[in-house]
Amino acid sequence: MSLYNVQKLIYQLNRDPKVRQRFEADSESVIAEFEFTDEELGALRKPDIGLLYVLGVNGQLLMHYAALHGYEWNEYLEAMREGVRQHGKVRAGVYAMLES
């Protein structure tokens, strides 16, 4: 579990135009700067927005990663719902508060 790293990558993509430019030119070079589990890597690369949501990525970050990959707002909401259908409820982060 390296939810912190997943969220940090997305935060930097959103807040630093230079990181975003590098990501758009060569996403793997940016991804390689962080340690991820195989599940996180797969979700980031695909991207599997629904799985990222289930892994616990905060929506205030995740929406930017979805938008970066061309998701419209309703597609983004539906991707999270599909993620819960496929992978079960959110496992970590602030949305897992009542399960923790």
Added chain:
Amino acid sequence: MADPVVRDAFYESYDRMREQLEAARPDALIVVGAEHFANFFMNNMPAFCVGMADHYEGPIEDPDWIGIKPTRVPGAPDLSRRLIENVMQDVDVAWAQEWKFDHGIIVPLNFLTPRYDLPVIPININCQEAPLTPLHRCWTFGRALRRACDAMDERIALVGTGGISHWPCTPDSGVINEEWDRDFLDKFINNRKDELLAYTDEEVYRDAGHGGFEIRTFITVAAATEGSTGDLMYYAPIPIFAVGCTVATMAVA
């Protein structure tokens, strides 16, 4: 788009609040908000942070989407510094000389100071990720902030901004618990401290969503106006805005 009738009534309430703000002739405006990873991240998350910059910029969101063009907002660094020094006697706040405004601050400013000619001092409370700032610490902070403001020569206005129940950016985006909101606003407007501080994070999350954690900004304002009551000028759930929208003022005893 929002129902024009509902939206226009909301905007008219903002206009009335702006008129009251202008009539009070403030030298500076403190805005207590809850930002969303515009400046603060889990690498170094302050429970409280007070701006001390010459100026601020926003919005961080797409200007066409949010309807606010890129704007430079004047700060009040000298006043900020004196307020921070005073507040720090009671509460360890972080401070920042660089700060970009997201919708949480720039949207209220767009209505309340549309010419962006009033110096602003932003304050952020961590309402985003646990461990969250405890509610009773928001009360202590609000009290300290009031004492600090009273000690200054300047006339200082205070605005708290945030949602009540809402589930932004999740599958439940657009859900609003109006009954919970109205119950909270009743406690807020009547400044019932014990009831405002009795909420647990688990209860708030269950009934009002993660967006409900932003009650911290309301509680800070209630503490800064302790003993006073308020005037709820507007409240309505507006699902397309993903939140119930509130305009309210508190008396200053």
